[in-house]
Amino acid sequence: MSAPTKKLPPIDPMDLAGIDDLLSDEEKAVRDSVRRLCETVVDPFVADWFERGEIDDPRGLAKELGSLGLLGMHLEGYGCAGMTATDYGLACLELEASDSGVRSLVSVQGSLAMFAIWRWGSEEQKQEWLPRMATGEAIGCFGLTEPDHGSDPGSMRTRARRDGDDWVLDGRKMWITNGSISDVAVVWARTDEGIRGFVVPTASTGFSAPLIKHKLSLRASVTSELVLDGVRLPADAVLPEVRGLKGPLSCLNEARYGIVWGALGAARSSLDAARRYAIEREQFGRPLAAFQLTQSKLADMALELVKGQLLALHLGRRKDAGTLRPEQVSLGKLNNVREALEICRTARTVLGANGISLEFPVIRHMNNLESVLTYEGTVEMHTLVVGQAMTGESAFR
Amino acid sequence: MNIVVCVKHVPDAQSDRTFNESDSTTDREGVDGLLSELDEYAVEAALKLVEEGEGEVTVLTIGPAQAADAVKKALQMGADKGVHVSDEAIHGSDAVATSLVLAEAIRKIGSPDLVLTGMASTDGTMGVVPAMLAERLGVPQVTYASELTVSDGTATIRRDGDTASETIVATLPALVSVTDQINEPRYPSFKGIMAAKKKPVETWSLADLGVDASQVGLDAAWTKVESFTKRPPRQQGQIVTDEGDGGTRLAEFLSAQKFI
Numbered sequence: 075m076s077a078p079t080k081k082l083p084p085i086d087p088m089d090l091a092g093i094d095d096l097l098s099d100e101e102k103a104v105r106d107s108v109r110r111l112c113e114t115v116v117d118p119f120v121a122d123w124f125e126r127g128e129i130d131d132p133r134g135l136a137k138e139l140g141s142l143g144l145l146g147m148h149l150e151g152y153g154c155a156g157m158t159a160t161d162y163g164l165a166c167l168e169l170e171a172s173d174s175g176v177r178s179l180v181s182v183q184g185s186l187a188m189f190a191i192w193r194w195g196s197e198e199q200k201q202e203w204l205p206r207m208a209t210g211e212a213i214g215c216f217g218l219t220e221p222d223h224g225s226d227p228g229s230m231r232t233r234a235r236r237d238g239d240d241w242v243l244d245g246r247k248m249w250i251t252n253g254s255i256s257d258v259a260v261v262w263a264r265t266d267e268g269i270r271g272f273v274v275p276t277a278s279t280g281f282s283a284p285l286i287k288h289k290l291s292l293r294a295s296v297t298s299e300l301v302l303d304g305v306r307l308p309a310d311a312v313l314p315e316v317r318g319l320k321g322p323l324s325c326l327n328e329a330r331y332g333i334v335w336g337a338l339g340a341a342r343s344s345l346d347a348a349r350r351y352a353i354e355r356e357q358f359g360r361p362l363a364a365f366q367l368t369q370s371k372l373a374d375m376a377l378e379l380v381k382g383q384l385l386a387l388h389l390g391r392r393k394d395a396g397t398l399r400p401e402q403v404s405l406g407k408l409n410n411v412r413e414a415l416e417i418c419r420t421a422r423t424v425l426g427a428n429g430i431s432l433e434f435p436v437i438r439h440m441n442n443l444e445s446v447l448t449y450e451g452t453v454e455m456h457t458l459v460v461g462q463a464m465t466g467e468s469a470f471r
Numbered sequence: 472m473n474i475v476v477c478v479k480h481v482p483d484a485q486s487d488r489t490f491n492e493s494d495s496t497t498d499r500e501g502v503d504g505l506l507s508e509l510d511e512y513a514v515e516a517a518l519k520l521v522e523e524g525e526g527e528v529t530v531l532t533i534g535p536a537q538a539a540d541a542v543k544k545a546l547q548m549g550a551d552k553g554v555h556v557s558d559e560a561i562h563g564s565d566a567v568a569t570s571l572v573l574a575e576a577i578r579k580i581g582s583p584d585l586v587l588t589g590m591a592s593t594d595g596t597m598g599v600v601p602a603m604l605a606e607r608l609g610v611p612q613v614t615y616a617s618e619l620t621v622s623d624g625t626a627t628i629r630r631d632g633d634t635a636s637e638t639i640v641a642t643l644p645a646l647v648s649v650t651d652q653i654n655e656p657r658y659p660s661f662k663g664i665m666a667a668k669k670k671p672v673e674t675w676s677l678a679d680l681g682v683d684a685s686q687v688g689l690d691a692a693w694t695k696v697e698s699f700t701k702r703p704p705r706q707q708g709q710i711v712t713d714e715g716d717g718g719t720r721l722a723e724f725l726s727a728q729k730f731i
Contacts, residue, residue, distance in 0.1 A: 081500060084487065099540070103547055103664045110658040143661030155661035 088346055091380045096387055097164070104161045108168040111142050116172040121432045123294040124173070127287070132255050132296060133213065136179065140210025144169075144180055146188040148328075152204035154188070159393035163335035163386055170339030174442035175295030177336045182251040183207060185328035187214025190260040190271055194313040194321055199273050203258055215283075217247035217261040217300045218322045225455050225470075227262070228319055232302065234263035234272060239309040243272060243280075243302045249449070253283040253298025260313075261302065262322045271313035271321050280305040291445040327400050330450045331393060334406035335386045337446055338379060340439035341414035345375045347434050348421035355426075362424065371420050378413040386410060401463040408456035415443040472526035472621065474517040475583040477573055477604070478510040478545055480538035481594040488594070494689060495696040496563045497594055499535060506541040509589035511548075511656035512649050516619055517587050518549045519654065527551040529580055533561060533572050539672065546667040547659035553672035554580060560677055563689025566595075570603035572687060575680040577608060585626060586646040590615055601648035611641035617652035633729075 083092070094102070115138045123129045139145055143155035148162040157165075162184075170177035188207050191199050191214075206212035223229050232245025243263055253259070259274045259281070274281060280303040289297060313321065349372055352363035362368045389406045392398040418440035422429035430437050447453060458470045482488045482502040489498045506514075517528045530545040532538050533556045542553035556576050564572070577586060586608065591598035605612030616628035617636075626645045630637045631652065641647075659667070677684055685691060711720050725731045 084502065099543065100664055100668065103544070103659055104661060107658045107660065107664070141660065142658075147661055156665070157661055161661070 087349065088342065090376055091384070093380065093383050093387065097160075101158075101161060101164055104157065105164045105168055107142060108144065108165045109171075111138065111144075112168060112172040112176070116169075116176055120173045120176070120294050121435070121438065124175075124438050125293070125432055127289065127293045129175075129294055129296070132179070133210075135176070136183070136210035136213055138210070139176075139180060140208060143208075144184070145210055146184040146192070146204065146208050148184070149188060149192045149204070152192070152200055153208040154192075154204065155208075158390075159331065159398075160387065160390035162332060163390045166332040166336035167339040167342070167386075170336035171343040172339075173294050173438065174336065174340055174446055175292045177332070177339070178251050178292060178295050181329045181332045181336070182216055183210075183214055185332055186216035186325045187252075187256075187258065187260050189328045190216065190313065190321070190325045191273060193324060194271060194316040195273065196310065196314050198310065199313070203273065207258075212257040213252055213255050214258045214260065215250050215252040215256040215298070215300070216322075216325065217250055217253075217259050218326075219247060219249050221246055221248045221299075225452055227322060228269070230262065230264055230269070232261065232263045234265045234270065234312075236266070237306070241272065241307045241309070241311060243274070243305040243307065245302050247300035247302075249286070250283070250298045250300050251292075252296055253300055254285045255296050256283065259283075259300060260325075261300065263302075268317045269319055269321065270317060272307060272311050273313065274302075274305060274307060274311065278305050278307065291441045293441075323400075326450055327403055330403045330407045331389065331398070333446060333450055334389055334403065334410050337411040337414035337443060338382045338386060340443055340446075341375075341379055341382070341417040344418040344421035344436045344439050345372070345379060347436050348372065348375070348424040351425050351428065351434070368424060371424055375417045375420055378417060382410040382413055401459055404451065404456040404459040404463075407451060408453060408460060411443060411447050412453065415440065415447055418443055472520060472524055472584045473529070473581065474520060474526065474585045474587055475529045475531055475577050475580055476510070476513050476517045476545065476550065477586065477588045477600075478514065478530055478532050478541050479507045479589075479592045479594075480504045480532060480534045480541035481507045481592055484508075484593055490696065490699045494563060495699055496689065499537070504537055504540060506544040507589060507593045509591060509593055509651060510541070510545075511589075512651055512653050513587040513589045514545045514548050514550060515654045515656040516616075516647075516649050517585075518657070520585070520619075520621055526584070529554060529583070531573065531576055531580065532556070533564075533569060533576075535562070539674075542672055543667060544659070546670045546672070547663045548657055549659075549663055550670075552670055555672060555674045556676075556680065557674055558677040558684070558687075560684035560688050563692060563695070564687045565692035565694050566597055566599045566603060567693055568687040568691055570600050570607055572677070572680065572682055573600070573604050574607035575682050576675065577604075579675070579680060582644065584643045585621065586610070586644070588646070588648045590648050590650045598648075601646060605646035608644075608646065611645040612648075613639050613641045613645060614648040616647050616649045619647055619649065619653060 146154040147157045150156045218227050234241045234243045256276050261272045261274050282301045283298040286297045352368050355362045421436045462468050486502045491498050521528050528550040529552050530550040531554045532541050539555050588601045613628045615630045617631045618629035620627050624643050625640050627640045
């Protein structure tokens, strides 16, 4: 027997599957607050930031994000909001629906720099940095990738040597989000005891973070090189609780999880723009939306968005249950960024020439996702992680 | 200072709002609802007053089960506790009955120094409940406040008219309705969302308030919707060709529509 006839709820063209039903009231409230913040402090300005390749006031923006509770939101204590992984994912999606660069700022601050200190730091390091980073007063970055070592961080050349009780760091890090505006950098370096993490105040002598220019992606985001030229740090600058690649990889796993959700924000924004444009734009005497080829594109984009959202939510529930494996994060990042990029590219074609204009968000999202596709583990690496999980064969080590 | 803010759960203006076929009342089932946007200004005004001094903000609503969402939103913004009056007999109530139930609920809450409301609901948009409620409570009514200050047992508001702004003072306790010019409502921070989970919300029936069911609902309403028809599709707008006087004619149009 089917249920007695009940009035069907209306269909939401941007939530065709009704995935909203799977969220709690609090989760929806988190999402709504992030959306409203972004509508106020990001959306009106971000196309201009992207065009100029510069955020007007990144420190002011960080404080706005911090006042809502976004920075380190999924961490407990030390002024952090202590939200769930699912809340964090929903927030990433809304942030990236505005711009991947702003989501990157939050990811790097919360999942990389703050998480590293929160998970592997000493009590003193936590007390010193986390409360200020949660409010956005202090900004952090995370130095793992080097000019010659990306997917293979184990071969890094940045080195920390002991000099008495002190540590002295030499080396270079590359493609570091937030680098030039950071107060603190978590830097990973080779030592005699394996790879170790260091909490480096950016005011330290010998530390500099020149801006990387000439980017055609993530232009509303600060990307830098970190130069460590004999940076002398006290003994207690080292993250005491971890040795080896496990340290940085645990942080990357946090940030990648956020990207599983975030990329779908860029996709949703692009799909929404394409749908609206198709309804309004007329050619041959009728809206683009009335052409079968356009409807086919819209339907295909919506299908992939729905599938990606279900996957993200499922992984989020697993993370909250403590059962999420890194391989599953790879699965999610691989699928969702790839499909999100494809959605943005298809949306671009629906908008025709307008698709390349910054008057619409589409090409900005599309270009941003070219970075997201590569950073925090390339498509190739995540593919090989999935392949290894399926076969037991490592094809890269 | 203790403040009661009256709020309403309304159908989302961005969705396709309609009436029930059976009794021509507002359809609250088939559409998403939310805290009336105009009431957010009243919640914000209350929170600001309490943050400046002391006291607590109680948020009060009347409506079916899902109206509790409006209370929850206000608690997430920072209100201290909530009261939700819910009773099937209330369905179809007019403004007269609504003000009666609100008045009885406010009496049961206690004797607030201030009752705050929005200037109107975004669904009914009658804007008469604040005045009716003040009358029932026997307190001064100062409506359409675009500015509000409270000190030394008085509430002072600014009311902006077309040609002049009035400053009006009322002794407390008083009822103040606020416009969308008074402030910029906050959105809930994550800490606010978490804290709201632990805040008390009481649900009262008409019997709890000592209100007889015959005094409220569609049958007791002084006015009711006889019929409704969908608004016809929007007509094409007026096209003005600029012959050197485009700016003037645009200004004339906006002025005639009272936009400027």
